[in-house]
Amino acid sequence: MSNEVRRFSHGSRVPGWDDAVDLTKEPASVPDPATTPVPDELRAEIEAAMAKYPDRRSAALPALAAAQRHHGWCSPEAIEQVACVMRLTPAYLTAVATFYDMFDTQPVGRHRVYVCTNISCSLRGADELCERIEQAAAGDPDISVRHFECLGACDIAPMASVDGVYVGPIELDEVDELIDDIRNGRPPLPRKQLRLRPTADSLPLDGKDNG
Numbered sequence: 001m002s003n004e005v006r007r008f009s010h011g012s013r014v015p016g017w018d019d020a021v022d023l024t025k026e027p028a029s030v031p032d033p034a035t036t037p038v039p040d041e042l043r044a045e046i047e048a049a050m051a052k053y054p055d056r057r058s059a060a061l062p063a064l065a066a067a068q069r070h071h072g073w074c075s076p077e078a079i080e081q082v083a084c085v086m087r088l089t090p091a092y093l094t095a096v097a098t099f100y101d102m103f104d105t106q107p108v109g110r111h112r113v114y115v116c117t118n119i120s121c122s123l124r125g126a127d128e129l130c131e132r133i134e135q136a137a138a139g140d141p142d143i144s145v146r147h148f149e150c151l152g153a154c155d156i157a158p159m160a161s162v163d164g165v166y167v168g169p170i171e172l173d174e175v176d177e178l179i180d181d182i183r184n185g186r187p188p189l190p191r192k193q194l195r196l197r198p199t200a201d202s203l204p205l206d207g208k209d210n211g
């Protein structure tokens with residue numbers, strides 16, 4: 001039987017998820033609070049998350065999310081800080097961060113654009129849309145574009161999540177405007193934002209408000 005692990009060229013696997021462990025290194029221990037400075041705001045967020053659970057390890061996801069917000073990605077320093085506050089080893093948190101693909105363990109742009117290319121979106125042209133968005137954002141270190149599996153908003157296919165804001169259906173000729181909105185700190189395509197629609201079916205799939 002082949003041991004080959006299936007990889008997806010479009011990047012739906014998190015880079016680094018199967019990086020080999022360096023067996024020559026000593027396992028990292030729980031960081032020493034005396035030598036691990038943690039920003040007050042981040043510490044408070046992590047402690048608030050831990051306070052919600054009887055087992056502090058249950059707070060690993062919100063704690064890592066807080067660290068990612070604070071540092072921009074789950075850098076070794078960010079993981080060290082979470083480990084210090086949670087009294088866990090960096091290895092425990094690295095295992096969690098590399099499993100869930102909304103945690104970035106490599107540096108990424110400040111703005112995250114997830115373009116859904118799952119079945120409903122791909123049937124409505126998501127592959128071409130994703131390519132167009134990648135081209136429009138090419139060379140901009142502030143914008144990271146990646147394919148994503150179903151984001152649970154198939155009724156607005158083809159769609160994308162822009163820093164967590166769901167936008168769709170996105171037409172190819174709206175891509176430049178979308179990227180321009182992101183670059184200039186404006187809300188992305190407000191007329192296409194799911195959260196601004198009164199009901200799921202109030203906007204026809206052509207994206208025009210005919211009523």
Ligand code: FES
Nearest residue numbers: 116121150153154
């Ligand atoms: S297939 Fe794209 S949101 Fe479900």
